[in-house]
Amino acid sequence: TCSPLPFFVRICLFVQQKVTVEVLDHLERLALVDFRDSEGVERLQKAIQFADQLHEVNTDGVEPMDSVLEDRCLYLREDDVTEGNCTKELLQNAREKVEEYFVAPPGNIPLPKLEERETFLQGS
Numbered sequence: 001t002c003s004p005l006p007f008f009v010r011i012c013l014f015v016q017q018k019v020t021v022e023v024l025d026h027l028e029r030l031a032l033v034d035f036r037d038s039e040g041v042e043r044l045q046k047a048i049q050f051a052d053q054l055h056e057v058n059t060d061g062v063e064p065m066d067s068v069l070e071d072r073c074l075y076l077r078e079d080d081v082t083e084g085n086c087t088k089e090l091l092q093n094a095r096e097k098v099e100e101y102f103v104a105p106p107g108n109i110p111l112p113k114l115e116e117r118e119t120f121l122q123g124s
């Protein structure tokens with residue numbers, strides 16, 4: 001059985017698990033990534049299989065970490081522009097911007113309906 005993953009997609013990660021149309025649709029909407037072709041679906045299945053290896057690591061008694069350097073004081077530098085002050089030039093490339101910031105992703109990416117994807121999943 002699967003245990004719910006807070007703030008993440010609820011997926012059972014078994015080595016031979018197939019990606020269902022519903023899971024694919026949910027992932028696309030969360031990540032705004034388009035898996036319209038069989039190559040994208042295959043890449044996702046391989047990524048899930050690769051990540052599944054993490055379940056083999058025994059983490060009993062291991063405290064979660066925020067950083068691998070959490071036991072040290074991290075000295076931060078001032079965020080001053082020393083060269084290449086080209087903000088205006090870079091922002092000209094933005095499809096959409098608010099004040100001096102890029103807007104990402106630029107609008108909602110129209111994703112295909114579930115029915116359009118079923119043919120790709122049947123072949124993988």
